Amino acid sequence: MRLRFGFPAVLLLGASLLAGCRSNVEALRQAAVARAATAPVPGEAAPDAPPPSPPPQALEAPLPPLTSLPGSVGIVVCEPVPKAADAAAVDFGAGCGRWLFFTVGGPPELGQTPLWSEVERARMELGKSDLRLALPDAVRLGGALGVTHVAVGTIAGSAAHCTLSYQIWAVPHGRAVGGPFVVAGTQAQVLARLPALARQMAHHLGVAAPRVPAAVGARPADVVLAGQVPWGPEETPNSAQAAALQSLSARWPLAALLALNTGLRGDQKLPFVANALLTQAPDNPLGYAQLGYVQPAALRPYSAVLAAYRRRFPNNYALAHADVWWGRESKNPQAEHTAALQTARDAPRNPDAWLTLGYTLSDEAARVRKGRTVGMISAQEWQYLDTVYARWLAAVSRAARLDPRYGRAWARIAEAATFDGQSAIADRAFWNALRWDPDHADVYGWGLEMYQEKWGGDPMTLAKVAGLAAADHYPTVGEAVSVADDLEEAGFQDQARSLTDRCIADARAAARRAPNDADAHWALAAALKQRHRPSEAIPEYRAAVRLDPNDADLHHEFAEALYDQGLSTQAIAEYQAALRLDPKNSEWHYDLGWELKHSGQMAPAEREMRLAVRLDPANPDAHYGLGEVLAMTHRELPAIAEYQITARTAPNPFDADRRLLDLEDKNGRYDAAIAAGLRVLAAFPSDGNTMDNIADCYLNKKQWQTSLSWSERALRVNPNDPVAHENLGEAYIGEGKKAEARVEWQQVLTLDHGQIAQAARDHLAKYP
Secondary structure, eight states: OOOOOOOOOOOOOOOOOOOOOOOOHHHHHHHHHHHHHHHOTOOOOOOGGGOOOOEEEEEEEEOOOOOOTTTOOEEOOOOOEEHHHHHHHHHHHHHHHHHHHHSSSSTTTTTTTTOOOHHHHHHTTTTOOOOOHHHHHHHHHHHHHOOSEEEEEEEEEOOOEEEEEEEETTTTTTEEEEEEEEEEEHHHHHHHHHHHHHHHHHHHTTTTTTOSSSSSSHHHHHHHHHHOOOOSTSSSHHHHHHHHHHHHHHTTTHHHHHHHHHOTTTTTTTTHHHHHHHHHTTOOOHHHHHHHHHHHHGGGGHHHHHHHOOOOOOHHHHHHHHHHHHHHHTTOHHHHHHHHHHHHHTTTTHHHHHHHHHHHHHHHHHHTTTTOOOOOSSSHHHHHHHHHHHHHHHHHHHHHHTTTTTTHHHHHHHHHHHHHTOOHHHHHHHHHEEEEOHHHHHHHHHHHTTSSGGOOHHHHHHHHEEEHHHHHHOHHHHHHHHHHHHHHHHHHHHHHHHHHHHHHHHHHHHHOOOOOOHHHHHHHHHHHHHHOHHHHHHHHHHHHHHHHOOOHHHHHHHHHHHHHHHHHHHHHHHHHHHHSTTOOOHHHHHHHHHHHHHHOOOOHHHHHHHHHHHTTTOHHHHHHHHHHHHHHHOHHHHHHHHHHHHHHHHHHHHHHHHHHHHHHHHHHHHHHHHHHHHHHHHOTTTTTHHHHHHHHHHHHOHHHHHHHHHHHHHHHOTTTTTTHHHHHHHHHHHHTTTHHHHHHHHHHEEEEEHHHHHHHHHHHHHHO
16 A cells, blocks of 8 residues: 555553553653743734644443443353264364354354454463353453353264264353253254253243344355364364365355454455355344454444434443444444444443543544644643543453453553553553463564653663563564664664574565475565565565466565566566456455556546445545646646645645645635645644745735745745745835835845745846
8 A cells, every 4th residue: 555544553452450650751741731831922913823633432431340331141052062972073062062052152142252263362361272262261261251141061972873962051150041952863953952942041041033034055065174173263274175165155054154253354355255244144234243343344234224223232252342443444433433332331331331432532632643643742732642542541451351361451551551641550561461461473573662761761671671572582574674674773683683584584585495385485475575675575475476477465465566566567467367256345456446547547546446436435645646636647637636645634634734735726716725734733833845835825815924924934934945035025125115025035045045046046137
């Protein structure tokens, strides 16, 4: 992606409410805010000062309590524990357990059933390789997910005759609820009796009319496959399993869910699998939630159905979670905020509900802060940010209170506490994260930021974190290279080089060991590309594409490497190959359009940008790219319309506003141009070029004194700004001050020898 209007990097989750005082950083910040609020700006006309950004909608509602709604229930159905069972029976039992979780846990009346991906997270937290859990571990699993019930089972026998037994337990007390629920016979007979067992279990959970299909809808071999594939997206099934799952998806919703969850991120087949899942199981909230987790954009065709379903079942956690993903994808912050609060109301004992709310709050803060430093933020904005930061910290803190072994929660509390000025809390959270979170790359990434002096960090601790990060081992080459990038950005060049050399050597050795493995070449190529060695990466990408020509993501990443090397023709060909495999990817049409524009092919560039806009009208990049093409082909008024859309919708719209300032001025729409410039200055108050452009607008409006004021402001930023001197001269002429004007134009001649100097010479000749 050439240009991305993304939020500043704000991560996802958080931890326990801890006592602590505001750090010195916070005190310095408050002092800076006070100074900024009271300091006058010499020589500036008051009406032209950039207005303070209005705060977003007030955060009036308190955080939901840690108490469930009356009658709300949630369950996890574990895989049955083998009991004198052969291997075939074990896999068959696991497949039955997964079907029961999807079917018994899926009714929308069960408002607290967790997402499929959350169960996988809790399983890994327990250190288990599968979900075949006895009651003590199942109770721990339930606590980590905040559910009210767990179902624990056993499988005994063989394919010829097996016995599947389940018992529901209320957690945390471990009280039996109904049952035991038992079916026995051949695998086919067990499958025939499984829907009746599911209905019995659902009745005991309080579902009056369970939505259980009349038949499982799969053969014994299909159920065995469902029990064999990895539970979640952290692991990948082998190619035969993946192909079988995709084939089964058309007639079995559980296969569609497993296919969606294991290896289909970004795959061109994902829309078809998603459609199979939601068409066959339209009343199961787990499908909507997991589709949102895997690829939020894929919810677009189902957004109206999801909205109607939410109205019918307003207190279902999975549906609210899907609505959060859709609010983010559709760039509707208020809808996202409402849905995120609802997830915490629906499942208040589920740590992930609070982490979801924390992510939403962090984004709300980022939209106001826009990556600006302390002195660039108004007192009104700080008042809002202080409220959001405190709520963000409080929300994510509940996650670690509920599950103290949730490592990612501790990683996110470190970030929230840093922004809230709570350095002691952040420090404790960081080291807890390093202990419990398996994603060390993510933890180190934030540690290398939060211990910087700008956050009040300790240089010795920062150096310690850098040493640990460089010496650690990571599960993938990509993670290792990402940490190396973080080390380099934090100023630890030697550590970054050491880690880079080690991970690239490992990737190169893996590619030599498996010369026909596309993934091995891809991993090496990605590492080389990320470490700014594209000339070495390109042969590896070429080898990977030759071995796996049908992977759209691979073609796209190869195209970006070619772009980085300036190989425009080859990059365009690879972008086109990616789009042949995934023709509805708006971002990739934008990328292709940008490269075509870069190579001077304006007509096809415009076609790609218009396709990007049509496929995703809410994509601000696409509108910006189309505006660029239109402006470069001298269609300035249509370009203005596209830039205006970007300015309204992009989280960081400043490039679009700068374009608007220039084009609106050129087209005589001076007030609109000035408004765009003021929006830029609200975020970048020392942007002298923008001040020059605003001064020019006031020249064109013949408001000489206001133009003088803006030119003088630009010169306070840069006394050697030739444009400001040139504008100042014109404003003096407007006021009849020829001598003062000539002084300014003479100054231009000492500072510039190009077009600005020529304009000054023309003025000096005109006003001798």
